[in-house]
Amino acid sequence: MEHQTHQEDQEASSSPLDLPEILYTLVQFLDRYSILQASLVCRDWSRVFAPLLFREVRFEDWVYPGFPELFQKNVDQVVTLEWKKSMTIAKRRRREIERRHLEQQGESVKALRSEQLPLPTLSSICLEDLASVLRPANAHRLRLLVIQGEMELRRFLLTILPQLPTLTCLRIEDSLSWQKISIKEIMGACGPSLLSLDCDSSVALQFDDSFQGHHPVAHSESTAEDTVGGGNSGGAPSGSGIITDNIVSSHSNIHNTMESLQSGSSHLVQQLRVLRLHKTSLSDQELLRLVQECPYLEELYLHQESGAALTGGHHASPDTSTEMISSTNTTTVNIHQWNWSTEFVNDLSKSCSNLTRLYLSPGCFRSLPEEVILKVLDTFPKLHILGVPFSQFGDRAMQEILKTRLKTETDQLTTKGSGTGPTLHSTAISPAPQKYRALTSLNISHLKGSRLSSTMLQAFLEQSTALIHFHGDEHMIRVGDMIADGLQTRTLRPWGCTKLETLVIGFRLLDNNGGDLQKIEFGDHEAIFQQLSLLSRLRKLEILKDGPTYTQRGRMKETGLRLLSTLSLLQSFKIPSWSMIADATSQKDQLDAVHWMAQTWPCLQKLYLPWNDNRQLTTQISYLLHDIGRSNIDLV
DSSP states (O other): OHHHHHHHHHHHHHSOOOHHHHHHHHHTTSOTTOBOOOOOOOSOHHHHHTTOOOSEEEEOTTSOTTHHHHHHHHOOOOOEEEEEOOHHHHHHHHHHHHHHHHHHHOGGGTTSOGGGSOOOOHHHHHHHHHHHHOOTTTOTTOOEEEEESSOOHHHHHHHTGGGOTTOOEEEEESOSSOEEEEHHHHHHHHOTTOOEEEEOTTEEEEOGGGGTTOOOOOOSSOOTTOOGGGGOSSOSOTTGGGSTTTSOSSHHHHHHHHHHHHHTOHHHHTTOOEEEEESOOOOHHHHHHHHHTOTTOOEEEEEOOSSSOEEESSOOOTTOEEEEOOOTTOOEEEEOOBOOOHHHHHHHHHHOTTOOEEEEOGGGBSOOOHHHHHHHHHHOTTOOEEEOOGGGOOHHHHHHHHOOOOOEEEOOOOOOOOSSSOEEOOEEEOSSOOTTTTOOEEEOTTSOGGGSOHHHHHHHHHHOTTOOEEEOOTTOEEGGGGEETHHHHTEEOOOSOTTOSEEEEOEEOOOGGGSOHHHHHHHHHHHHHHHHHTOTTOSEEEEOSOOOOSTTTOOTTTSGGGGGGGOTTOOEEEOSOGGGTSOTTOHHHHHHHHHHHHHHOTTOOEEEOOOTTOHHHHHHHHHHHHHTTOTTSEEO
16 A cells, blocks of 8 residues: 555656646736747647737747647737748648648658649748738737748738738838839738838839739749649648638739729828838839828838848849849849939928938948938928938038028126036027927937037037937037137036937047136036036936046035936936046945935936946945845946
8 A cells, every 4th residue: 555655656746747737827927918928838828828918929930830729719909910930830831731641642642752742832831820810800909010931922912911900010021032012002902001111122112103014023932823722632731721712823813903902002002101111122213203102101211231232123223233142032132222312302302291200221322412411401391300321421511410500699698607517508599490490319429529510519409409319429529619608707508409318428528728727627527517407308318438527526516416416317327437426546436426326316227337347346336226225226
């Protein structure tokens, strides 16, 4: 009896753990809107995921083969779906189909080669997997769909998109099944809800009349018999009946159907608000034709890799260099860049006058003349955000960009400073329309400060009242330009960008040419901290280089860092050296400064300080933050 009990205990201890039970317990602690990132395989997925309502789901190669069926049963609140499946699973599934074919047909067909079997193609399998997930019953809330992987795009448009009535954003990434697609085809398939379209080089978006008489581009996987199931019976993968009836069996039928969709979708294209093109092969004029189809466009994003930008297609400009590369699809790859002119910018502004955001990557242009970017600022009155390759511009262009070119009446104060900091300098701006008043974001970090007119930048910051994000370089602002009439009057020229939430900037100290070095350095820190104290909405502040010094300042408690007590919303703070906020050699002063920041800025989450691998100081600061209840601050 005792031996039997021991044997039962041994069997119980060697039995496998009830993994679903463990997972079910764990997921109770998950947020109901978590992103699915599990890769475990268990016996009963439904018990694990049934209690969860996922809002964002990402399918990748590790996904359990039977999970799509569970997904469609248990998830009906999905807003974002990322489908990033490579050919790995599709090849595995086709091998399984081939094996079942041989088993069902018997020994007589084993001598046949695999290509002679009526097997579905890889792209058909990928398309079927996606369709099995995106049934109307569980896709009625979908807003964002990201597609990446081998898939025949025209079939995707015809079979998948019409099932997504609420889709507002479509992103197609790195699809190897490259072919030319008319923008009207996409809009006609998506319906009136689509507002944002994001495509890479796999989709050669075409303008209005380019689709007439065009036939789909053939590739190694897309042939006339490329149908789901390949016409076989009993050899389709599990769930193959889901979209078999919906998929058109030939390219000609798909072509005719898409032509009918395109013919009635002109009004749908006009609704598009965001167009993002990655490594596109359109020439200047073709891009213009495409944009003319979207008169209400608000954001245009054009991206090319620096140097050799690989793009697929046949619409590159005549002077574009071309090189052939070997790939599974034998696609011609172009190295394409644009050459914009002021006339082109004029035409572009007429086509999309509502443009508020324009992004141009450095790889887009072989050369971008200075007058072109100035023309962009002049011809788009509603432009809020401008992202351009500033590193390709000269000094004059940058000065013109930052210059407001307005008549201003300056009321300069003559009151002497009281020794407690610079007094404010009031500037009355004329009622004339301000040229860059709408700009909310500017990134000129690529441009070295030594090449930039500090006076122009100061004028820009004074009058850019809508600016929210600014990224500059290490030596961006000359402190003397922030002080009116020199250091003797101690009059500050305040920045007008009081809505700033992100500021990344460096300061240039004055040299001996401006006067006595001791007095100049004594005024620098007060001007900087006084200027920064006006930006009460700052959430991220990074001072990159130079700045005020502690040794010339004396005590911290009256001036300097303490002036920044107004930054109550600050979440991230970075300085280049301890000398800005404390004595560089005194750990007590450094600890006092950190203690003051932790107590004064309740929203502080990240603190970037020059640790210089001083582990002892880092440990002391960590203990300090723990003692005052601010251990949530990350020391970076």
